[in-house]
Amino acid sequence: MFKQLIINSEKHETRVALLEDGHLAELFVEQNDDTDITGNIYKGKVVRVLPGMQAAFVDIGLDRAAFIYVDDLWVNVNEYILEDIEFSPPAVRGSDPIEDLITEGQQIMVQVAKSPIGSKGARVTSFVALPGRYLVLTPGSRHIGVSRRIESESERERLKNIVRSHSRNGFNYIVRTAAEGIDGDEISQEVNWLNAQWEEIQRKHRCVSAPHLLHRELPVALRAVRDYMMRDVHRLTIDSPAVYGRVIEFLDRYLPERKSVVENYAGFEPIFDYFQVEQEIERALKLKVWLKSGGYIIIEHTEALVSIDVNTGRYVGKSNLEETILKTNIEAVKEIARQIRLRDISGIIIIDLIDMDNKSNRQVVLETLTNALKHDRSKNRVLPISELGLIQMTRKRVRKPLDQVLCEPCFYCGGKGFLLSSRTICHKINREAVRAAKDMSGSRLCIQVHAQVAEAFRGPQRSLLESLERFVGKPIEIQVVSDCHLEEFDIVEIF
Numbered sequence: 001m002f003k004q005l006i007i008n009s010e011k012h013e014t015r016v017a018l019l020e021d022g023h024l025a026e027l028f029v030e031q032n033d034d035t036d037i038t039g040n041i042y043k044g045k046v047v048r049v050l051p052g053m054q055a056a057f058v059d060i061g062l063d064r065a066a067f068i069y070v071d072d073l074w075v076n077v078n079e080y081i082l083e084d085i086e087f088s089p090p091a092v093r094g095s096d097p098i099e100d101l102i103t104e105g106q107q108i109m110v111q112v113a114k115s116p117i118g119s120k121g122a123r124v125t126s127f128v129a130l131p132g133r134y135l136v137l138t139p140g141s142r143h144i145g146v147s148r149r150i151e152s153e154s155e156r157e158r159l160k161n162i163v164r165s166h167s168r169n170g171f172n173y174i175v176r177t178a179a180e181g182i183d184g185d186e187i188s189q190e191v192n193w194l195n196a197q198w199e200e201i202q203r204k205h206r207c208v209s210a211p212h213l214l215h216r217e218l219p220v221a222l223r224a225v226r227d228y229m230m231r232d233v234h235r236l237t238i239d240s241p242a243v244y245g246r247v248i249e250f251l252d253r254y255l256p257e258r259k260s261v262v263e264n265y266a267g268f269e270p271i272f273d274y275f276q277v278e279q280e281i282e283r284a285l286k287l288k289v290w291l292k293s294g295g296y297i298i299i300e301h302t303e304a305l306v307s308i309d310v311n312t313g314r315y316v317g318k319s320n321l322e323e324t325i326l327k328t329n330i331e332a333v334k335e336i337a338r339q340i341r342l343r344d345i346s347g348i349i350i351i352d353l354i355d356m357d358n359k360s361n362r363q364v365v366l367e368t369l370t371n372a373l374k375h376d377r378s379k380n381r382v383l384p385i386s387e388l389g390l391i392q393m394t395r396k397r398v399r400k401p402l403d404q405v406l407c408e409p410c411f412y413c414g415g416k417g418f419l420l421s422s423r424t425i426c427h428k429i430n431r432e433a434v435r436a437a438k439d440m441s442g443s444r445l446c447i448q449v450h451a452q453v454a455e456a457f458r459g460p461q462r463s464l465l466e467s468l469e470r471f472v473g474k475p476i477e478i479q480v481v482s483d484c485h486l487e488e489f490d491i492v493e494i495f
Helices: 153-166 184-207 220-228 241-254 256-261 277-284 321-343 359-375 402-406 422-439 451-458 462-472
Strands: 003-009 014-020 023-030 041-050 055-059 066-069 107-114 123-125 135-139 171-175 212-215 233-238 262-264 288-290 296-301 306-311 347-352 380-382 390-395 444-449 476-480 490-494
Touching (some): 041 184, 066 107, 171 184, 184 212, 220 241, 233 256, 277 321, 306 321, 321 402, 422 444, 422 451, 444 451, 451 462, 451 476
Parallel strands (some): 233 262
Antiparallel strands (some): 041 055, 041 212, 055 066, 107 123, 288 296
């Protein structure tokens, strides 16, 4: 699979696209407005403890207080931030009630686990993790972890030994997949760099009062380089000379052998247009996604979950119904896995497949979905197909989904996705005029409406208007108001 990173950087927005075999797989957007603060570390102040929810609100300097659960607190939340203490963290989190762990007014160090989404504030944790290229520093942890994707036992043990030889008390690590096969000197250099970062965070924590930002996660361009520039990323293309320079400087320090795959785009056509990314972004924001066969899927968000419906659409197959349904479902779940990554859909996801009678076909579709989801870096869990033909799955939520990053609720429908029909509005106006008729003394009436409603009164609903005129006994004029909302109207007496 050919993987390519495309970075489009402008003054107020940076976008990073991950392409797999030329198709958009993931998109990251940073609009320089601090909406994505995942990974930032703050000194916060506890403003409210909620024993009934075993949680607390923490002021970290944002418009809305952050939220922390008892399971995200050390038993002694202040211990591990002191560099001169012999730290021995608890084996079990959240064994004590939250009111025994923290109090209102207390200042604690927290890291953002989930950025604010909608009306919800950020979710934070006191289990700080500092990611590097090969390692993640986990202050206070009592063990060295290794990515499950590194399967060789000898390699896992080699990496553990390298890290163990450089680990300080209370400074342990998780070894990332990118560390596989990496020279011990490079890993030791990153250990020293992460240690220095942590010591600087501790120094700031001692010197400032809450709320205060202690550490900011890398900007999206460098974060993508850090997380994706493995040996299987074949090309990195950047359209900004300034960002290109920062990326080269970053690679000089951490991945000098990967500089050869970086290029500065100098074309006249916008870079996302050149690589046909822009049209795929537009497709990822649509409710309906067409499949190559002629079938389609519908993706709808609700407050509790995301529902995805599969339909055969224009696809009629070649031989029999069961085969047609199987091919549609297989194509659909491949596209669903791709759309889930691209749109960053998370939480509870329900997939309504086309019903299949054959159990073996159901298993084929389920395995196709689980295999397609292996490319997803976010943790997910897929349950077997239910008797109703539904697949239930969950996906870890970290950032806002793509539609919330790039869109806002429709100011017309308020986000519900529907408007009253012109016919319904005409009947609503009729009822309102009938109710008000007895109190009207003018010689005629003027109904001010949207142009579409006016067209309905002059066409299909003409008989309704004539009936209303007979009832009120006065002529009625329909007036178009250019800036009128479709569902709004006004009934005005003219004397």
